[in-house]
Amino acid sequence: MSTDSYAADVTLYTGDAAPGGRAQFTADGDILTICDVEADGWAVTAGIGPDEWSATYTLKSGGTGNCKTARASDGGSHDLKEGKSYTLKICLYQGSTVDYCRSTVVTA
Template sequence: MKLGRFGRMTAASAAAILLTSMMSSPALAADHTMYTLDDNPGGRVEFTEYGDIIKLCDVQADGHYVVLGVYDEFGNGWWDYASGNGNCITHRASQGGEYNLYESTEYKFTISLMETGGLDYEFRNVAFWLNDH
């Protein structure tokens, strides 16, 4: 079967799209993941070293919100929170400031749940992760 000019262009476009999609890199998986310490974890943090991507998620609608603290080896740091079932927030080095983590530095990550209006952190989990990318 002979293809006309339009048919050849369409076939070439389809082949280019297919080749591009096959060559695309897969989504980067997090280098580190941690959950709150409750029986059915209500919070999750993921850290991808390349690009200093930190994703914090509140995974349950249970009246709690998830609190994250990130501290360098000198105790300098910041905290943030996510609230709501399935609500996630993401920070990246490209945002600058505190989100651009130093390379070859170990960071302390803490994740906890806090009841709305409460003062106590619950189900805290702590990990030390090296940012070496």
Template sequence: MKRSHKLAGVVSAGMLTALSVLAAPEAAAADHEVHTNDADPGGVAYFTEYGDVVKVCDIESDGWAVGLDVYWNGGSYTLKAGGNGNCDATDANEHNLPENAYINFRIYLYKSGTPYAYQDTAQWYNDH
């Protein structure tokens, strides 16, 4: 499952930096983030403890969608986003995460016939 990316033409380093900043969705004031485990990450997830805000974003036009499993002792849910720049998010109004507990995150890319590719995991303590 090799993924490659090519730029047509010559682009200066400054232009490339400006383009990547404009194209990457960001979470405001996120406490934590984790990326998919591919060479040029196609997905990113953010976790903000206050308000239990969890957001996952597809950050590449590569034909892959991104998924995020959020789980803890006693519960779980999944967020999914497909298409460069698209995100899925939730907060305490939908999924109230337990306080003073470890919350686990598994981010991955997927497409037809290939679930859980390039996955990475993180565990953070929720003290809010």
């Protein structure tokens, strides 16, 4: 589980009836944390990029309670351009099947 103590600017859940995945984005530090929040056999993937179909980078996490975090201090593609809008997209996946996606626009 993530132990980050910050207030996320945006929280987004997967689109299934009992959401199995959660993404939280905080602009200060470009912190993106995703968590698998339901024992449903599906894992979570999230990407952030210029639009819904192009990811600057992606994260994946599977297993109930497991989380992954990326932040600007990781460098490279994790350091987003300040003031620019990006699309955050979260989905569940199982094998090669990706479903229950949702997206929203965030500003770094």
